[in-house]
Structures are given as structure tokens and as C-alpha cells.
Amino acid sequence: MTNLETRNELNKEYKHVKYILTSEMRTKLLLTLYENSKNLEKLRNELKKPSATILHGLKELENINLVKKVQKYYELTSNGYLLTTNLIKLIENWNSINKSKMFWNNHDLSDIPEEMLKNIYLLKDATYVNSTTSDLSNAFNKYIELISDASKLRIILPIYSENHFEHIIGLLNENTLKSLELIISEEILHSIKNNATFNKSLLKNKKVTVRSIKKNIKIFLTYSDDFMSLTLFFKDGHYDDSQILIARDENALKWAFNLYSNI
Known part of the structure; x- marks a missing residue:
């Protein structure tokens, strides 16, 4: 047709x-x-x-x-x-989008598979968190709180961030985090290899599984057995660390699992 x-x-x-x-x-x-x-x-x-x-x-x-x-x-x-x-x-998708319209309106959604966009209604109970002028690190701090208690994490990581890596390595060293799966671009993988500390603590860590992809994907997804979080990029290509969607319900975890599996 x-x-x-x-x-x-x-x-x-x-x-x-x-x-x-x-x-x-x-x-x-x-x-x-x-x-x-x-x-x-x-x-x-x-x-x-x-x-x-x-x-x-x-x-x-x-x-x-x-x-x-x-x-x-x-x-x-x-x-x-x-x-x-x-x-x-349709009604549930509209409701989900409307509840977090600032998040969806401001970001590049082009790397989210079409099937996942059709199922945005699964995120209808997600909480939208944004940083403010009085607390510029609010979204990032919420993210760190989330991952701090997780024993297993799966992450689509689209940025090379020493801040994120240091927190994750700390959790691995404390044995709080017992399993980590990372999906990263070949470019980020190359940068990690060139950092002796990150190379040893992440790539050579038996608790860490890394899958590299050619594309520089514009989705930062993290999920565990009891939560998921999503941050995205602005439409101009810059990563936005000031806004995050967080959810703990079964529907949102299903959405996160399907997104992770389709990358």
C-alpha cells in the first residue's frame, strides 16, 4: 500500500x-x-x-x-x-501525556519505537519530577535515590557522565548493586575504555554486562524490579538532566522492559 x-x-x-x-x-x-x-x-x-x-x-x-x-x-x-x-x-494515552505534558512536549521522542509511543498509557501513573532554580539538582538527586536501593539495574545510558559512573561504581563496590546491565553506544564504550578507573570498575567487573550499539541513542532509561525512570534529550540534541519520569507500578515496568528489549 x-x-x-x-x-x-x-x-x-x-x-x-x-x-x-x-x-x-x-x-x-x-x-x-x-x-x-x-x-x-x-x-x-x-x-x-x-x-x-x-x-x-x-x-x-x-x-x-x-x-x-x-x-x-x-x-x-x-x-x-x-x-x-x-x-x-486512546483515552488513557491522552491522560498519560496530559499529566506529564511538559516532559513529552519538550523532548525528542524520535528514538522511542513507535509501538512504545502507542503504549504511553502504561505510564499514566508515572510521576514527573523537574529541577527548579532553587534546586538545580532535584531530578538528578531523585535518580540517585532510586538506584541506591536497587540490587539489579538495567540501563540504556546515552551519555558519558562521570557523575553517574561514580555513583554506580560506588553501589557496585558496596555490594548494594549485585547486577548491572548497560546498553551504551560504541562511542561511550570507547571513552570508558580510555578511563582506567571506569574500565576496571565497569567493563572488567563480573557483575556488569555491557552491550554496545552503533547508534548514539537519545533515551536514558533505567529500570529494576520495582521502579523505572526515563530522561530524554531536548529537540536541539542536548541531554536534559532537569526533568525525569519515575514510576513503580507494574504497567510502567512492563513498558520499560519492552523498551529495553527493543533497543
């Missing part, structure tokens, strides 16, 4: 999506019926709308094969269930 054909197909499908989203009743009916089928009385009680309004919305959804009536109960068709699943993802 050519780009033009793809755009035409998307425009065609957008009309259907717009038809759903421009009606509060149609949208609410799909969301209400997502978990299980309901009769008119149940729908009226949940939606707090008159029967005539609900029946009109149901008829509209029946006409486009998203809802069907089985005896006295209304339920989603297979098409309706698939559409509503993605509708929920």
Missing part, C-alpha cells in the same frame, strides 16, 4: 472514529457495554439519561455493527469490542 493509499484509508477510517467521538452518548454506551451486556434499565440507571436518548444511541451503534441486541440485552459486537479497546487506549 502506497503512502497516498494509506492516508486515504486513514481518512476514511477517521470518519468512523469521529462519528463515535463527536457523540457523548455513543462513546459512553461503548464504554459502558465494554465489560458486560446490559438491558435498557441498567443502561438508564448508569448513564442517567432517558430511555429515548439511550435507544437512539444504541440504534446508531447497531447500524454500524458495533452493538447488537440479544433478547433484552445489548452487547458489543466483535468489531465494537475491538474499537472500544482501542478507544480506551
